Amino acid sequence: MTRIAVLGAGSWGSTFSLLLADAGCEVVLWARREETARAIRQAHRNPDYLGETALPDVVTATTDVAAALDGAEGVVLALPAQSLRANLTAWRDAGTLLPEVPVLSLAKGIERGSDQRMSQVIAEAGAVDPARIAVLSGPNLAGEIARRQPCASVVAAQHEDLARTVAGWCAAPSFRSYTSTDVLGVEIAGAVKNVIAIAVGAAAGLGYGDNTRASLVTRGLAEITRLGVALGGSAGTFAGLAGMGDLVATCASPLSRNHRLGHALGRGLDLDAAVDEVGQTAEGVATARAVDEIARRAGIDMPITRGVVDVVDHGTPIEQVTTALLARSVRPE
Helix, strand or coil, X not given: CCEEEEECCCHHHXXXXXXXXXXXXXXXXXXXXXXXXXXXHHHCCCHHHHCCCCCCCCEEXXXXXXXXXXXXXEEEECCCHHHHHHHHHHHHHCCCCCCCCCEEECCCCECCCCCXXXXXXXXXXXXXXXXXXXXXXXXXXXXXXXXXXXXXXXXXXXXXXXXXXXXXXXXXXXXXXXXXXXXXXXXXXXXXXXXXXXXXXXXXXXXXXXXXXXXXXXXXXXXXXXXXXXXXXXXXXXXCHHHHHHHHHHHHCCCCHHHHHHHHHHCCCCHHHHHXXXXXXXXXXXXXXXXXXXXXXXXXXXXXXXXXXHHHHHCCCHHHHHHHHCCCCCCCC
8 A cells, every 4th residue: 555645634635635545545644733633533534624524544644744754655745836835945944855755746836936836846945856746737626526526637747657656646436647748738737727717707706607708718728828838838738637627627616716716806805805705725816926927028928817917916907807808909819
């Protein structure tokens, strides 16, 4: 039985632990709070994030990161994108290094300030060889996976062998993993779809219908692809599960934190109130700022991303941004 350390006991980390257990792995979750770790150890529940969903007996938890990593044959990082570096740095400073085993990143975002992808942050702050890092993306709404509803995803790594190994960790009956070597493309797709989901959620919050939302999703995919290909990703990645698949799920579902955040903004809440209403980390705001900077430097046209930044940072009315996006000058698609 493969022993996997999952660092991060939030919604996605806890759900992914259930998935790993269903695939036959032994899982040790690292939780920040002792009450969370105790609930997982004793009641096999994480009520703050999974409600009454039971975690299998092979899932346990600790607040000691060194204990979680002890004997691990693989590491899964399920931490928010904007706090990933701080955690890795703190652990290293305390003398706890990630073991020389495959490391899978579940975070979907671009780090604000450095504009780095999560695999780059892990390599730099965690002192991990990039050849040992894999990333996962796809239409993976945690609530549906926790209910063991069928879905698929993409595991990407520099080398196919590592991607296959990591995909094997989560080869559960309800979860199908495909493999890729396009790490950059999978990460860009997984990160930027959160930005588009805010825009689509805002349109829904304004009361706009399916035509508006479909237009934003479609143009959002074009925007993501433009950026990803310009940075070196494969165009095919963005037409697959990590691109179109993840984008459709995130933009359409009220289970998506970024969709809910956008919906709250569309209903007239300011950013702080919208964040409070969502109650969990929505990566899209910080990612929008980082992606906007990357796009400006590279001369890439990303009007939806720019519109989200205008709303959250400059107070531009949502209605004005949405109308402007769909009233741009005539041009070939």
